[in-house]
Amino acid sequence: MSPAIDKSAPIVVLTGAGISRESGLHTFRDKDGIWARHAIEDVATPEAFARDPSRVHAFYNARRRGLLDPSIQPNAAHHGLAALEARWPGGVLVVTQNIDDLHERAGTRTLLHMHGELLKARCAACGNVAPCLSDLDVSLTCEACGASGSLRPHVVWFGEMPLYMDEIAGALDACGLFVSIGTSGNVYPAAGFVHEVRMRGIAHTVELNLEPSEGHSNFVERLYGPATALVPRYVEALLAGLP
Ligand code: APR
């Protein structure tokens, strides 16, 4: 492994769909990915929801059911990051683009879902966010304000602003190590985080992915292979020598 990382400095980990692939969830841009079967403009934009909310609900309802299937469980990569957080002296923030809940199920506590959460619904009328473990449809009523037909998946669509951008910017500014796992580097602002870290010139940057991402050359260290093999090994190396 490359440079000695200051163990008192915080780590920021960015994750994408690749970390959940070996748990049985599809990625977006791989050959068998979600965007090979659905058009983004049909299911993942505010305009799509305005035009045909039932179609958008059907898309996310199917994904929610899939996520809640008992066969879908966190894998060794999710568990590795939880172990890192439990022991790293400088603290660890996981920023995920994923809307699944596999990081929290593995035990990660300091986690920001920058693209929202599949298991939550948001009211477009009052902004209330509530747990959502079953199908959404246009006839439902918001439990907070009583509006009818106002519930939408609590996910960030194309054209919408990702969540927690201020907290993430602060964390990128303070980290000693930035690790990107299982993301193709196609979607901004997440794809630009490595630039923000590199501009400071202090922190180490690492990409762990199945194959080189769009922005692979921006990372100082790059390791390729399945996340369940790479992440536990990388975490073990970071933690080596800690009490
Ligand atoms: N281990 C590690 N990486 C993997 C694995 C694996 N087992 N399987 C696939 N990958 C890699 C792929 O090589 C690819 O580079 O994961 C990456 C997945 O890329 P995308 O499908 O583009 O997913 P992601 O980067 O998370 O997409 C970003 O785009 O449409 C959206 O909102 C959606 O949050 C998502 C965003």
Ligand code: ZN
């Ligand atoms: Zn409401």
